Amino acid sequence: MTGDAPASGDEGYIEVRLDDLLRERGMTLTELSHRVEVTVVNLSVLKNGRARAIRFSTLVRLCDALGCQPGDLLRYRPKPIDGEPPAA
Numbered sequence: 001m002t003g004d005a006p007a008s009g010d011e012g013y014i015e016v017r018l019d020d021l022l023r024e025r026g027m028t029l030t031e032l033s034h035r036v037e038v039t040v041v042n043l044s045v046l047k048n049g050r051a052r053a054i055r056f057s058t059l060v061r062l063c064d065a066l067g068c069q070p071g072d073l074l075r076y077r078p079k080p081i082d083g084e085p086p087a088a
Helices: 018-025 029-036 040-047 056-066
Strands: 003-006 013-016 074-077
Touching (some): 018 040
């Protein structure tokens, strides 16, 4: 499951794939929290798509702990064109 952060207005949105990466690596949110020194609450906000910003320093620590690139963690989803199904 991914966290979707809908943008205000008619823009697309940023999809947060933290849940997917944790599952793929067999890691818990609590374990990640300890590794990156970010509270579980703040990671949960990010994971569930409710975050409005992320510090680059936090993104670097997340990528280091998860062995990933920023694009593996965050994805841009454009607004679907009328009549088109949303991107998967």
